[in-house]
Amino acid sequence: MIADLVNAIVEMRDDDALKIVNELLEGGTDVNEIVSNCQEAMEIVGKRFEHGEYFLPELIMGGDILKRITEIIKPKMKASHAESKKLGTIVFGTVKGDIHDIGKDIVIFMLDVNGFEVHDLGVDVPAEKFVGKMKEVNPDIVGLSGFLTITFDAMKETVEAIKAVGYRDRVKIMVGGGTVTEDVKEYAGADGFGENAMDAVVLAKKWMGGE
Secondary structure, eight states, X not given: OHHHHHHHHHTTOHHHHHHHHHHHHHTTOOHHHHHHHHHHHHHHHHHHHHTXXXXXXXXXXXXXXXXXXXXXXHHHHHHHTTTOOOOEEXXXXXXXXXXXXXXXXXXXXXXXXXXXXXXXXXXXXXXXXXXXXXXXXXXXXXXXXXXXXXGHHHHHXXXXXXXXXXXXXXXXXXXXXXXXXXHHHHHHTXXXXXXXXXXXXXXXXXXXXXX
């Protein structure tokens, strides 16, 4: 049935996707497995967009399906983490020049249910907006998301802007997105990168002294 969920999301069959999620939950499927497969589906959607098979309407529809699924599973994940304290504060956004939010939304969702307070700045976020939010909430971590290769310079500029105001030593910075690699992390001047949402959670917990 998990494979059916991936296919339903990729094929934009929203009612089927929601029905399958409910059936999986009723059958005792681990919520993290459902989230992992949602991520797999959205990665396929992203690749089809990149290759010109899908267009903006499909991206928007895919994002809407994901949000509706998270509304179903988030309470169950929250319940499983009910006793955990807030692990840290994160400022997160898709950098300037990129309007992709699917990957970002999955990462933020996973960070949220794992005990982090996440401030989502949205998409196409200029460096000064990151800095402004940092001054407001004093985060422990900053997350920079980008799907397009042209955003690597924007990531670097954002890190440099954080450094320019004297905040670089106060935070850990993670980068991520479909084309982000270790080399991109080094180029941007970030502290770490993740290939998927769980990588981001593991990294954030590590930085905050967790397991």
